[in-house]
Amino acid sequence: MHPASSVILFTTSAGVGYGLLFLLGLAVPTGLIPAERWLGLAAMGLALGAISLGLLASTFHLGHPERAWRALSQWRSSWLSREGVVAVITYVPAGIFAIGWVVFETADDAWAVAGLLAALGALVTVVCTAMIYASLETIRQWHNRWVVPVYLAFALMTGALWLSAVLHLFGPGTLWSDLLASASVLLAWGLKLVYWRAVDGDTGISTPESATGLAAFGTVRLLDPPHTQENYLLREMGFRIARKHADKLRRIALAVGFAATLIFSALAVLTSGWPAASAAVLAALSGSLGTALERWLFFAEAKHSVMLYYGDRAA
Amino acid sequence: MTSLPANRPERRLGLVIDLDTCVGCQACVVNCKEWNTGGYPAPLSDLDPYAAEPSGAWLNRVHTFEAGDGAAGRTVHFPRSCLHCENAACVTVCPTGASYKRAEDGIVLVDETMCMGCGLCAWACPYGAREMDVLGGVMKKCTLCIDRIYNEHLPEEEREPACVATCPARARHFGDLADPESGVVKLVAQRGGMDLMPERGYKPTNKYLPPRPRRDRTGTTGAPAALENAAPDGGFLGWLDRALSR
Numbered sequence: 001m002h003p004a005s006s007v008i009l010f011t012t013s014a015g016v017g018y019g020l021l022f023l024l025g026l027a028v029p030t031g032l033i034p035a036e037r038w039l040g041l042a043a044m045g046l047a048l049g050a051i052s053l054g055l056l057a058s059t060f061h062l063g064h065p066e067r068a069w070r071a072l073s074q075w076r077s078s079w080l081s082r083e084g085v086v087a088v089i090t091y092v093p094a095g096i097f098a099i100g101w102v103v104f105e106t107a108d109d110a111w112a113v114a115g116l117l118a119a120l121g122a123l124v125t126v127v128c129t130a131m132i133y134a135s136l137e138t139i140r141q142w143h144n145r146w147v148v149p150v151y152l153a154f155a156l157m158t159g160a161l162w163l164s165a166v167l168h169l170f171g172p173g174t175l176w177s178d179l180l181a182s183a184s185v186l187l188a189w190g191l192k193l194v195y196w197r198a199v200d201g202d203t204g205i206s207t208p209e210s211a212t213g214l215a216a217f218g219t220v221r222l223l224d225p226p227h228t229q230e231n232y233l234l235r236e237m238g239f240r241i242a243r244k245h246a247d248k249l250r251r252i253a254l255a256v257g258f259a260a261t262l263i264f265s266a267l268a269v270l271t272s273g274w275p276a277a278s279a280a281v282l283a284a285l286s287g288s289l290g291t292a293l294e295r296w297l298f299f300a301e302a303k304h305s306v307m308l309y310y311g312d313r314a315a
Numbered sequence: 316m317t318s319l320p321a322n323r324p325e326r327r328l329g330l331v332i333d334l335d336t337c338v339g340c341q342a343c344v345v346n347c348k349e350w351n352t353g354g355y356p357a358p359l360s361d362l363d364p365y366a367a368e369p370s371g372a373w374l375n376r377v378h379t380f381e382a383g384d385g386a387a388g389r390t391v392h393f394p395r396s397c398l399h400c401e402n403a404a405c406v407t408v409c410p411t412g413a414s415y416k417r418a419e420d421g422i423v424l425v426d427e428t429m430c431m432g433c434g435l436c437a438w439a440c441p442y443g444a445r446e447m448d449v450l451g452g453v454m455k456k457c458t459l460c461i462d463r464i465y466n467e468h469l470p471e472e473e474r475e476p477a478c479v480a481t482c483p484a485r486a487r488h489f490g491d492l493a494d495p496e497s498g499v500v501k502l503v504a505q506r507g508g509m510d511l512m513p514e515r516g517y518k519p520t521n522k523y524l525p526p527r528p529r530r531d532r533t534g535t536t537g538a539p540a541a542l543e544n545a546a547p548d549g550g551f552l553g554w555l556d557r558a559l560s561r
Contacts, residue, residue, distance in 0.1 A: 063447065073411060077319075077406075077408075078408050138404075206514060209382075211442075213511055230368075232437070232447045233437075233443045236437065304438070309395060310378075
């Protein structure tokens with residue numbers, strides 16, 4: 001599948017924002033993070049900014065962006081529509097929670113309820129994003145039970161890494177947030193390895209023989225393609241990377257997103273003061289970059305069943 | 316509304332495509348393009364049509380496959396277009412309500428005034444039946460020539476899809492696949508019509524007729540296996556044969 005930069009920016013940036021919003025919505029009402037104005041402005045500004053940037057980016061590839069509002073209408077059947085609806089609704093408790101924190105410096109009572117609802121909204125939105133992909137049976141690398149856990153874990157990881165960075169920069173860093181960041185790095189990439197193992201071992205259910213109904217005659221080979229130039233299908237669904245590059249890119253994603261991030265995040269735990277703050281920021285940056293790489297691979301490694309008509313052997 | 320019709324449509328209009336008789340001439344591809352770029356509701360646009368690398372939206376494509384090897388193998392021309400599935404995943408994923416399946420005849424359509432061009436329906440279709448019209452910014456697909464089959468301005472015999480009307484090999488048949496008396500249903504029964512990728516459960520309305528078994532017993536036509544030797548030994552022809560064989 002074609003790894004469109006708008007969709008990679010959307011899922012990565014929105015993942016950062018919703019992961020952060022989820023943690024803030026839980027940690028501020030419970031008193032783990034103090035309801036202080038400047039910390040609130042930075043943290044909620046980052047969360048809502050990343051969410052808004054992501055949602056905006058998701059409209060860049062549309063043929064008619066001015067009709068994007070229509071995507072809120074079909075929540076009964078469409079995961080993309082559900083995602084849009086939940087994303088818009090989540091702005092309401094998130095905005096109330098932000099006002100309480102930044103303007104009134106409180107996260108008690110009704111403000112706490114708003115925070116918890118915002119956390120719930122963030123969680124559900126990421127599930128809906130992942131389900132857009134996981135519900136597509138045509139792409140076996142996406143129609144996989146590990147897709148939703150991986151999306152949730154990467155949102156949690158990038159959210160936790162940025163939370164740790166923000167707490168170091170705008171207040172005293174806290175041990176729990178630094179440890180949470182390190183643990184989420186292990187969780188996210190651990191799940192990603194499980195996902196990679198699952199998709200590598202899955203050969204799919206369809207073949208050119210089942211796609212053409214010609215199995216009775218033997219192996220089916222494409223003799224003459226239906227067009228001489230690339231068409232929309234080949235541009236959108238024919239994107240592929242060679243197996244050896246996929247292996248190399250996975251290792252690069254692991255080196256940047258996992259190894260470097262875990263080292264920086266561990267340094268933030270072990271040191272204090274400005275070294276800890278710098279390490280936390282570097283961990284957040286490398287974790288986000290690694291997530292963007294992971295998301296690029298999620299698209300580039302995925303193969304669509306229509307390619308059975310263009311020479312693929314399985315889907 | 317992108318939910319599928321609650322009840323199975325009473326009429327299920329679709330195509331039956333004969334892989335035995337299709338000659339791969341691409342006439343259906345061209346006539347489909349011609350009708351749909353000039354008809355309802357907007358052109359089926361091309362990018363750089365006169366440049367070195369033209370590209371465009373087409374609703375019908377003909378592939379050519381080789382199946383099997385040697386005497387048992389076949390070369391099969393294979394038209395591919397929307398199958399108007401009963402479980403049309405392209406419809407249910409649509410976030411805007413632009414994609415829908417008609418309850419009255421099962422035809423799957425896109426309302427081009429509502430489509431925002433996100434492309435998700437093309438991802439959801441296993442058969443590659445939908446192509447983005449890049450200039451129009453909306454998704455295009457086979458309409459089963461809805462502007463021909465119900466068009467009272469056309470003579471009745473012309474009320475069939477453009478691809479069917481133009482096929483010189485009569486490899487494409489149009490009809491109601493829910494009507495047990497229809498010609499297409501009888502054809503499917505007689506020739507063992509099949510679904511594409513049946514394992515995926517989309518329940519396509521369109522059916523494909525497999526190539527017929529090969530008739531290899533040429534001896535039954537009465538023709539001799541080989542020509543007899545006209546003059547094995549002597550005579551003028553025998554002398555000529557020997558002279559030329561030297």
